[in-house]
Amino acid sequence: MISQRSYNMKITLIKLTVIYxxxxxxxxLLGVFNRIPKNNVALNTPGNEITLTGKIISDPEQxxxxxxxxxxxxxxxxxxxKGNVLVNVYVxxxxxxxxIVSITGKFFIPKSPTVPGTFNYKKYLFxxxxxxxxxxxxxxxxxxxxxxxxxxxxxxxxxxxxILQTYNNNLSExxxxxxxxxxxxxxxxxxxxxxxxxxxxxxxxxxxxxGSNVAFIAxxxxxxxxxxxxxxxxxxxxxxxxxxLFYAMITGANPxxxxxxxxxxxxxxxxxxxxxxxxxxxxFFAALIILINNPVTLFDAGFQMSFxxxxxxxxxxxxxxxxxxxYKLPKFLNPAPRDAKSNNLKTIAVKLWSGVNWIxxxxxxxxxxxxxxxxxxxxxxxxxxIIALISNIFILPLIEIxxxxxxILYLASIIVTPMLFITAKISDGLVFLIIYLIDFFAxxxxxxxxVFTPPIYFIILFYIIIIGLFKVKQYIWxxxxxxxxxxxxxxxLFNNLxxxxxxxxxxxxxxxxxxxxxxxxxxxxxxxxxxGGSWNPEYDIGENVVSPYLWNKKxxxxxxxxxxxxxxxxxxxxxxxxxxxxxxxxxxxxxxxKEGEYFDLLKTISEKNIPVEFISIxxxxxxxxxxxxxxxxxxxxxxNIKYCDFSLLICNDxxxxxxxxxxxxxxxxxILLVPxxxxxxxxxxxxxxxxxxxxxxxxxxxxxxxxxxxxxxKIFSTSDxxxxxINSDGEYIEVTN
Numbered sequence: 001m002i003s004q005r006s007y008n009m010k011i012t013l014i015k016l017t018v019i020y021x022x023x024x025x026x027x028x029l030l031g032v033f034n035r036i037p038k039n040n041v042a043l044n045t046p047g048n049e050i051t052l053t054g055k056i057i058s059d060p061e062q063x064x065x066x067x068x069x070x071x072x073x074x075x076x077x078x079x080x081x082k083g084n085v086l087v088n089v090y091v092x093x094x095x096x097x098x099x100i101v102s103i104t105g106k107f108f109i110p111k112s113p114t115v116p117g118t119f120n121y122k123k124y125l126f127x128x129x130x131x132x133x134x135x136x137x138x139x140x141x142x143x144x145x146x147x148x149x150x151x152x153x154x155x156x157x158x159x160x161x162x163i164l165q166t167y168n169n170n171l172s173e174x175x176x177x178x179x180x181x182x183x184x185x186x187x188x189x190x191x192x193x194x195x196x197x198x199x200x201x202x203x204x205x206x207x208x209x210x211g212s213n214v215a216f217i218a219x220x221x222x223x224x225x226x227x228x229x230x231x232x233x234x235x236x237x238x239x240x241x242x243x244x245l246f247y248a249m250i251t252g253a254n255p256x257x258x259x260x261x262x263x264x265x266x267x268x269x270x271x272x273x274x275x276x277x278x279x280x281x282x283x284f285f286a287a288l289i290i291l292i293n294n295p296v297t298l299f300d301a302g303f304q305m306s307f308x309x310x311x312x313x314x315x316x317x318x319x320x321x322x323x324x325x326x327y328k329l330p331k332f333l334n335p336a337p338r339d340a341k342s343n344n345l346k347t348i349a350v351k352l353w354s355g356v357n358w359i360x361x362x363x364x365x366x367x368x369x370x371x372x373x374x375x376x377x378x379x380x381x382x383x384x385x386i387i388a389l390i391s392n393i394f395i396l397p398l399i400e401i402x403x404x405x406x407x408i409l410y411l412a413s414i415i416v417t418p419m420l421f422i423t424a425k426i427s428d429g430l431v432f433l434i435i436y437l438i439d440f441f442a443x444x445x446x447x448x449x450x451v452f453t454p455p456i457y458f459i460i461l462f463y464i465i466i467i468g469l470f471k472v473k474q475y476i477w478x479x480x481x482x483x484x485x486x487x488x489x490x491x492x493l494f495n496n497l498x499x500x501x502x503x504x505x506x507x508x509x510x511x512x513x514x515x516x517x518x519x520x521x522x523x524x525x526x527x528x529x530x531x532g533g534s535w536n537p538e539y540d541i542g543e544n545v546v547s548p549y550l551w552n553k554k555x556x557x558x559x560x561x562x563x564x565x566x567x568x569x570x571x572x573x574x575x576x577x578x579x580x581x582x583x584x585x586x587x588x589x590x591x592x593x594k595e596g597e598y599f600d601l602l603k604t605i606s607e608k609n610i611p612v613e614f615i616s617i618x619x620x621x622x623x624x625x626x627x628x629x630x631x632x633x634x635x636x637x638x639x640n641i642k643y644c645d646f647s648l649l650i651c652n653d654x655x656x657x658x659x660x661x662x663x664x665x666x667x668x669x670x671i672l673l674v675p676x677x678x679x680x681x682x683x684x685x686x687x688x689x690x691x692x693x694x695x696x697x698x699x700x701x702x703x704x705x706x707x708x709x710x711x712x713x714k715i716f717s718t719s720d721x722x723x724x725x726i727n728s729d730g731e732y733i734e735v736t737n
Contacts (some may be wrong), residue, residue, distance in 0.1 A: 017284040017291075024295045033296050035125065040083035041073045042109060042131035051077055051104040052085060052134060055148065059097045059157045064538075066090050070130065071103070082652075084129055089136045098149020105136035114510040114722030115545050117453065117552025127296040137636040156249035160184060163250075167406070170424035175431040181207035182431075183406040184398060185251045192538070194435070197383070197442035202370070202388020206399045209251040209502045210306065214260040216267075216403060217247050220538040244268075262286035279314055283307065294402045296319050301380045305373045312372020313365055318363040318526055319470050359393060366392035371466060375459040378451045382551045382580075387447035394437055402430050408731050450580045452554040461488050499524075500729075504626060504643045509549060510718040511541050513677055513700045514569030517650065518550070519641065523624035527560040529639065529650060533572025533597075542576030549723075550581065557582045559623075562630065564637040564652045565592040575601050590614050591635040625730070631665065633658050640666060644730025649690060651675040659686035670733060671696060671726060674710070678702030678717065682709055694735060696724060 036042045044050065054073035061068050073081055084434035094486045095101065109132055110122040125131070136142065167176040177189030187195075187207055198204045198490060213658055221243050225236035248261040266282040287307060290297055297303050366389050366487060376386055385391075405427040412420040441447060454462075461484045468484070471477035502522050509516040511532030519527040530549075532541040550558075558581050563571050575597065580587075586605055605612060615637060619630045629640040635660075639650040648671040651659070659675065663686045675682065677699035687709070697712045697717040707715065714735075716724050721737040728734070 005063045014284050017288045024298050027609045036131045041076050041081040050107045053102045056099045060095050085132050085134050086130050091139045098147050099144050100146035102143040104141035105134045107134050115549050117548040156483050160250045163410050166410050171428045179406050179431050185209035197439050200442035200448045201391045201438045202385030203395050208256050210256040210260055214264050237271050258290050259286045259306050262289050272369040300363050305376050308372045309369040313368045316368035357375030362393045374460045378454050384449045387441045391441040398434050452551045502729050504728050508698050510722045515698050516546050521623040521626050524560045525623050528558050529562045529575030531577050533569040546573045559584045562587050563588040566591045572597050575604050579606045586610050586612045589632050589637055646670055646728040646730050656683040659683035663689040678706045681705050
């Protein structure tokens with residue numbers, strides 16, 4: 001009776017969680033979660049300088065040239081308000097968690113992305129219930145009025161800082177940053193390269209505190225309570241509850257930690273009540289608690305991958321191991337025990353087989369997790385790590401050992417014993433080995449596959465199919481699998497038939513001050529003209545803007561890339577594009593650049609065996625019914641694309657003298673990409689001869705004089721409209737943004 005009652009409770013909880021998730025999805029589709037709540041501080045006019053009063057409710061985080069924290073507001077310009085604000089302070093300050101402050105700065109609402117497929121920072125903040133940002137540039141604008149920290153949170157932040165300080169003082173910079181991620185989930189010190197290799201090797205999850213960390217903490221303290229202090233079993237379980245909650249607070253209480261914490265607490269409470277543990281019950285209960293606290297956490301990538309990986313391991317691992325369990329020890333490893341010698345051989349064989357089983361277990365756990373998160377990795381990061389199945393076998397055991405050494409290192413620093421030096425050396429060497437192995441796995445050719453962004457229907461059908469494969473003997477699941485396969489095949493065919501095969505589409509991506517133009521021709525072939533580029537070495541436009549846009553359009557191959565000049569804001573983004581896509585031909589001129597990034601581009605082109613065509617004289621070629629002309633002028637290429645009655649002229653950094661020269665080469669154009677990013681006044685002769693209907697300006701901010709000069713034309717600037725797309729069937733023109 002009790003068993004049936006428990007089963008009914010489990011089913012009820014799972015149903016309740018699924019219904020609640022469906023409700024959240026419906027509300028998201030209706031746009032409910034994208035609305036700023038009433039009376040929220042974000043409803044005030046953005047762009048103005050305001051004074052906010054409130055309490056700092058997060059530990060101020062130092063990164064690059066700014067300090068960031070969340071402010072729980074109660075006043076704006078001495079008027080009562082409410083809501084959380086992300087504050088970025090660009091001066092040195094000693095602000096602490098719990099401080100009551102008055103801060104003056106520029107107030108604004110985060111913008112939506114201007115390029116489709118790129119990271120939506122506005123939505124990311126909205127899902128954390130943060131709807132506005134305050135930027136502070138003067139120390140005089142910050143006044144600490146009082147301090148009212150929560151004792152528990154203050155203690156956890158202090159302990160977190162002490163742990164980080166111990167690692168910083170005793171380990172090399174790189175090892176300190178990695179060990180901080182492994183033990184308490186602190187990733188602010190990780191370099192972009194370290195993050196990249198951990199991702200490419202498929203082991204980024206070890207830098208996110210998750211179930212294994214929480215379970216390890218529970219096991220360690222349970223052992224101490226039972227074997228050192230001789231505490232009774234139930235009391236030991238009870239003492240674990242505050243310790244696990246405190247550890248979750250130290251790590252920042254992110255979704256994987258909360259999920260693991262709730263599941264561990266459910267197991268402990270079940271033990272205290274002397275009941276059987278149901279793992280699925282624990283998972284769904286953890287999900288329900290997190291989503292009740294903040295429903296939009298459902299759309300957080302970390303939340304989805306954490307639960308997908310956990311359910312994947314629980315569901316697939318036993319099934320994988322079941323197939324392996326059918327195979328017995330080979331005969332030569334399992335000899336009959338005729339004598340002592342043969343007994344020894346059998347003992348060795350059994351131990352050897354146990355080791356093989358252990359390795360297979362890690363492999364199968366990794367495989368189960370990778371299958372479960374593969375579509376999510378493709379959707380959010382456009383990559384799937386193939387090497388992860390192998391790398392995890394070597395890395396996971398080392399991670400557990402480094403987790404132990406990390407905590408011992410901190411304890412040794414408190415006691416101040418000679419053990420501190422030894423422990424520090426061991427920890428440093430161990431983490432160095434982890435980084436070395438991960439770097440090795442990440443740089444194996446084809447260790448990671450870059451893929452386009454899969455549609456939502458594909459992800460849903462993928463999960464239905466992989467679950468159904470193990471239930472194919474059941475009649476209903478057999479037909480579900482057949483139907484899923486049919487849908488998976490029909491939708492792409494339908495989308496292809498729906499595509500207008502007479503349409504030329506040209507998109508000017510918003511890359512700030514620079515050019516990146518994607519052309520899709522009527523026959524389906526494509527071309528990328530320039531790739532943008534930022535002068536900030538920390539920001540890769542190719543990786544963060546151009547590539548996501550192309551992946552979002554389901555692009556994996558580019559027929560032609562044309563680099564029109566040698567300036568960094570034209571070619572820097574192409575480095576990542578050449579790494580991420582299959583390029584059939586790279587067209588450029590013989591100009592030379594002395595910048596290091598240009599040599600990086602040439603190196604990437606060489607490594608990828610991309611055919612290069614250098615233009616020194618006028619070049620003409622056709623793409624379906626489109627005629628493309630490329631003309632070299634000094635250190636730039638000028639391009640003209642014609643499709644029936646439609647024509648586009650792409651001019652880059654050309655002087656007035658060059659504008660006058662090419663005026664005789666081109667007649668009226670429908671579209672003109674304004675030279676020099678709209679920063680310099682145009683030649684009157686050039687403008688009168690070209691006489692464009694539309695003037696496209698790819699820039700961060702066009703010159704007012706140029707805007708005045710173009711007032712009789714239809715002006716579209718990426719600084720105002722974001723990404724601009726022009727569609728034409730050769731006669732009619734449609735401009736969208």
